[in-house]
Amino acid sequence: MKKKQIQNKWERQANDVLRASLVDTGYLVFASVALRDVIESEKKDQLGKKLREHIQTSHFDFVVANQQADPEFAVEFDGMYHHTKPKQSEADVRKNRLCCLAELPLWRIDSTELYEHGAYCILAFMIERFVAWRKECESIEQEIAEYVSALDD
Numbered sequence: 568m569k570k571k572q573i574q575n576k577w578e579r580q581a582n583d584v585l586r587a588s589l590v591d592t593g594y595l596v597f598a599s600v601a602l603r604d605v606i607e608s609e610k611k612d613q614l615g616k617k618l619r620e621h622i623q624t625s626h627f628d629f630v631v632a633n634q635q636a637d638p639e640f641a642v643e644f645d646g647m648y649h650h651t652k653p654k655q656s657e658a659d660v661r662k663n664r665l666c667c668l669a670e671l672p673l674w675r676i677d678s679t680e681l682y683e684h685g686a687y688c689i690l691a692f693m694i695e696r697f698v699a700w701r702k703e704c705e706s707i708e709q710e711i712a713e714y715v716s717a718l719d720d
Contacts, residue, residue, distance in 0.1 A: 573599070574598070574599075575646070577644055577646065577677075577678050577681060578598075578628060578644050580681050581628070581629065581642065581644050581676065581680075581681060581690065582596070582598055582629065584681060584688060584690045584691050584694075585629055585631065585642065585690070585694065587691070588690070588691045588694035588695065588698075589631065589694060589698070592698050593633065593634045594631050594632065594633060594634075594639065594698070595631070595632045595633075595634070595636065596629060596630075596631055597629065597630045597631075597632065598628065598629055599626050599627075599628065599629075600626055600627045600629075600630045600641075601625075601626050602621065602622045602623075602625045602626060602627065602662070602665065603622050603623055605627065605630055605638050605641065605669075605671065606622055606665055606666070606669045606671065608622060612668065614668075617661060618661055618664065618665060621658065621661045621662065621665065622665060625658065625661075625662060627641040627642070627643065628641075628642055628643050628644045629641065629642040629643075629644075630642075638671055639672075639697075639701075640671065640672035640673065640674060640697070641666065641671060641672070641673050641674070642673075642674045642675075642676060643659075643662070643673060643674070643675045643676070644676055644677065645659075645675050645676070645677050646677070646678075647677070647678070649677070659675075674693065676689075676690055680693070
């Protein structure tokens, strides 16, 4: 028996970009998280056997959560040969479906999103836009709440 590498070069780079891009934002990054720790099926979901099994046996490469540890989105790193394996493609479809049902955004990235383009990489830009969008949403929700409150007066 021997030890196995936890993350490959690209997964480590994605991890570094996620953590660096989210520093001081209040968002948390978790690596290699079991689906069953993020997604819970309910009886009303009527999932097939393969989807139920996938929840129990699969994991996300990364999950980004808010300060309350509620998942905001998951990130999957799809390696160079990822799409050439039929079983992997089937597993991807199942994971996509489960995320859709759970209303959990799933970002699928590859090494392209990790290459430097000018000031930073595409993944860092995506994170920057996500954080800005969340702040804008909070501001808009606050404005709406104040407006509704003023109507009640």
